[in-house]
Amino acid sequence: MAPSAAETRTTDARSRLQLIVAGGVGLTAASPILRALLGTGAADAASKSEDLRILQLVLLLEYTQVALYERALNEASLTGELRDFAQIALGHERQHLAAVKQALGSKAGPKPRFEFGLKTKSADAFRETAIKLEDIAVAGYNGQATNLTKPTLAVAAEIVSVEARHAAWVRAIADEVAAPDPVDKPMTASEVAAGLREIGLRTS
Amino acid sequence: MTLLRLAAALAVVIAISLLWAGLGDSHRQKAEPSAAAYESLPTAPAPALRVGRPERLSSSRFSSRWTTVRRPTLARSRPSASASVVAELSTRAPEGTPNALSVIATRADAQGRVWVEVRLPVLPNGMRGWVPRHSLGAYQTLDTRLVVDRSALRATLYRDGKPIFAAPVGVGTSYWPTPAGRFIVRSELTRYASPFYGPVAFGTSARSAVLTDWPDGGFVGIHGTNEPELIPGRVSHGCVRMRNSDIVRLAELMPVGTPILIR
Amino acid sequence: MHEQRDFDRFLHAVDVDGAIAETSHQRQLVLSRRGLLAGALAGPGALLLGGSEARAASGLSANDVGILNYALVLEYLQASFYTEAERSGALSGKTAQAAQVVGATERAHVKAFQKLLGAKAVKRPLFDFQGVTEAQQAFLKTAVAFEDLAVAAYKGQAPKLQSNAVLAAAVGIHSVEARHAAWVRELFGVTPAVNAFDKPATKQSINHIVASTHFIVAHPKMKARSRPQYTG
Numbered sequence: 061m062a063p064s065a066a067e068t069r070t071t072d073a074r075s076r077l078q079l080i081v082a083g084g085v086g087l088t089a090a091s092p093i094l095r096a097l098l099g100t101g102a103a104d105a106a107s108k109s110e111d112l113r114i115l116q117l118v119l120l121l122e123y124t125q126v127a128l129y130e131r132a133l134n135e136a137s138l139t140g141e142l143r144d145f146a147q148i149a150l151g152h153e154r155q156h157l158a159a160v161k162q163a164l165g166s167k168a169g170p171k172p173r174f175e176f177g178l179k180t181k182s183a184d185a186f187r188e189t190a191i192k193l194e195d196i197a198v199a200g201y202n203g204q205a206t207n208l209t210k211p212t213l214a215v216a217a218e219i220v221s222v223e224a225r226h227a228a229w230v231r232a233i234a235d236e237v238a239a240p241d242p243v244d245k246p247m248t249a250s251e252v253a254a255g256l257r258e259i260g261l262r263t264s
Numbered sequence: 265m266t267l268l269r270l271a272a273a274l275a276v277v278i279a280i281s282l283l284w285a286g287l288g289d290s291h292r293q294k295a296e297p298s299a300a301a302y303e304s305l306p307t308a309p310a311p312a313l314r315v316g317r318p319e320r321l322s323s324s325r326f327s328s329r330w331t332t333v334r335r336p337t338l339a340r341s342r343p344s345a346s347a348s349v350v351a352e353l354s355t356r357a358p359e360g361t362p363n364a365l366s367v368i369a370t371r372a373d374a375q376g377r378v379w380v381e382v383r384l385p386v387l388p389n390g391m392r393g394w395v396p397r398h399s400l401g402a403y404q405t406l407d408t409r410l411v412v413d414r415s416a417l418r419a420t421l422y423r424d425g426k427p428i429f430a431a432p433v434g435v436g437t438s439y440w441p442t443p444a445g446r447f448i449v450r451s452e453l454t455r456y457a458s459p460f461y462g463p464v465a466f467g468t469s470a471r472s473a474v475l476t477d478w479p480d481g482g483f484v485g486i487h488g489t490n491e492p493e494l495i496p497g498r499v500s501h502g503c504v505r506m507r508n509s510d511i512v513r514l515a516e517l518m519p520v521g522t523p524i525l526i527r
Numbered sequence: 528m529h530e531q532r533d534f535d536r537f538l539h540a541v542d543v544d545g546a547i548a549e550t551s552h553q554r555q556l557v558l559s560r561r562g563l564l565a566g567a568l569a570g571p572g573a574l575l576l577g578g579s580e581a582r583a584a585s586g587l588s589a590n591d592v593g594i595l596n597y598a599l600v601l602e603y604l605q606a607s608f609y610t611e612a613e614r615s616g617a618l619s620g621k622t623a624q625a626a627q628v629v630g631a632t633e634r635a636h637v638k639a640f641q642k643l644l645g646a647k648a649v650k651r652p653l654f655d656f657q658g659v660t661e662a663q664q665a666f667l668k669t670a671v672a673f674e675d676l677a678v679a680a681y682k683g684q685a686p687k688l689q690s691n692a693v694l695a696a697a698v699g700i701h702s703v704e705a706r707h708a709a710w711v712r713e714l715f716g717v718t719p720a721v722n723a724f725d726k727p728a729t730k731q732s733i734n735h736i737v738a739s740t741h742f743i744v745a746h747p748k749m750k751a752r753s754r755p756q757y758t759g
Contacts, residue, residue, distance in 0.1 A: 485757030
């Protein structure tokens with residue numbers, strides 16, 4: 061069966077991330093890739109390794125989102141539009157996670173543990189947490205935009221707007237103003253890590 | 265295609281191993297990167313654009329809208345295709361400029377079709393009618409308003425409710441009165457070399473009720489004069505006359521589309 | 528109507544998931560069926576910025592000035608759209624509230640771009656919205672199209688920016704436009720977030736789409752040299 065347009069797009073994004081991490085763009089000989097890796101200046105090499113460091117954090121972020129939605133769907137007695145949201149958002153986050161995992165390959169960290177406590181036990185608590193987490197995702201991606209190499213930025217841009225849509229959607233469900241600020245402020249990587257820990261990420 | 269994919273996959277594996285090997289210990293695989301790894305990532309620079317606080321729209325008490333006729337249309341008594349026709353509207357005013365109309369109201373019918381109520385440049389003065397939205401062009405909003413007081417023989421231009429210009433005027437005699445009512449400045453004519461009208465002449469939608477056989481239908485203008493000594497006074501065939509220095513100043517301040525109240 | 532066909536083509540072109548074509552009042556899972564921009568590439572819209580205004584403004588490269596002005600036209604479009612809709616009195620309830628908040632944001636965006644670009648900022652075009660600001664359903668339909676368009680446009684340009692400070696600003700606005708997009712989709716009754724990855728759009732395709740709406744019009748020429756025929 062031919063892949064749907066959505067599936068094709070996902071594959072494109074995943075394989076693009078993969079090739080970016082490898083430093084190459086073409087599907088042909090290995091030498092252009094080697095040249096890209098070894099022949100370029102220190103700044104480029106730093107950027108690519110910086111991409112990897114950032115992707116490690118993105119991995120944790122996406123793991124957290126997947127875990128939150130999975131657990132809430134099991135435990136929070138979600139109904140109606142909130143349930144629809146959780147299901148659709150989970151689908152998206154799983155695709156994000158898969159793309160980042162594939163890009164990192166064997167460098168991808170293991171799946172972390174989570175302790176969400178009451179956050180996934182009720183619809184209200186879940187809703188509040190989802191808003192926080194999606195906002196962290198937006199701020200986190202935005203905060204790294206100027207650190208990423210351009211090809212990785214392009215893919216990150218495709219993800220961050222989806223996180224922003226999630227955030228607005230769940231605010232609308234909560235009857236809050238869906239887009240209260242005229243500009244989204246960035247978060248540093250440390251702030252993102254702290255935010256994820258506060259929500260329930262456990263890495264050790 | 266498969267061979268290429270294989271080559272690509274191999275290239276990727278080689279590349280990643282090389283990347284890994286080439287970058288040394290600090291990037292050895294860990295369960296999760298240390299806090300130090302995060303802190304060394306540069307903070308985003310200050311954004312070049314500083315977005316201010318969003319503000320709600322201010323009151324539109326003194327603002328008005330005008331538009332132009334985009335295609336010839338029929339104005340009707342009600343916002344419905346079955347209502348009686350009140351006037352025909354063409355795309356050009358007699359002076360050759362786009363036909364400007366004051367917008368009074370808009371309404372969408374049950375099918376979502378939008379109708380617009382406009383002031384009509386027809387006799388009797390003061391007629392209104394409804395036209396389909398697609399027969400009109402872009403809306404433009406203004407906050408200026410011209411008031412012509414026929415008893416005080418004075419014209420005042422207001423901006424956002426405050427008077428910014430005033431001048432004595434000549435108006436129509438009792439035989440050829442300047443009509444009262446709400447109208448629109450619909451054109452600005454210059455360089456036509458006719459001293460009778462002075463250096464600038466504004467066209468309006470106001471019509472003489474008396475000079476109906478006049479060329480172009482007997483529209484009233486606001487213009488300069490070669491007889492300034494008659495101003496102020498009841499001296500014209502309906503037009504509002506100003507001294508030439510006053511009309512030039514008015515032209516600097518009053519855009520076409522400005523609504524006029526003649527009382 | 529000729530312009531109705533053009534407008535429908537515009538909606539079709541940005542109708543990522545059939546959401547606009549199939550007005551739905553129920554939540555539904557709508558998967559993307561075709562790319563964001565159905566095919567058509569043509570010359571740049573007549574009144575939009577095709578190349579760039581060249582010279583640097585306050586340390587900005589010509590490249591960045593060009594991109595900023597392109598974004599400014601889209602912000603003008605949105606700000607004018609929401610402002611006219613709010614003033615029309617045709618909106619009610621949550622839709623009216625959204626128009627107020629989103630409009631205020633877009634107006635703030637316009638001011639910020641104008642301030643940064645200074646004399647290099649393109650002038651505000653004249654917009655003829657042909658009634659879509661005057662009926663609630665048409666408004667929502669158009670808002671969905673505009674916001675999705677803005678998201679794709681910013682996304683397409685971000686990697687091309689040369690200044691990191693401009694990039695930092697652009698990403699902070701891009702994600703807000705995405706929140707707007709989800710908001711108006713929710714109000715319209717369609718899925719706020721359809722795909723896991725939102726696609727970028729090229730400047731060319733955006734210019735083409737906007738031009739096809741015919742919303743940007745020339746200022747009518749209200750001055751002339753004809754001889755006055757007034758009653759005198």
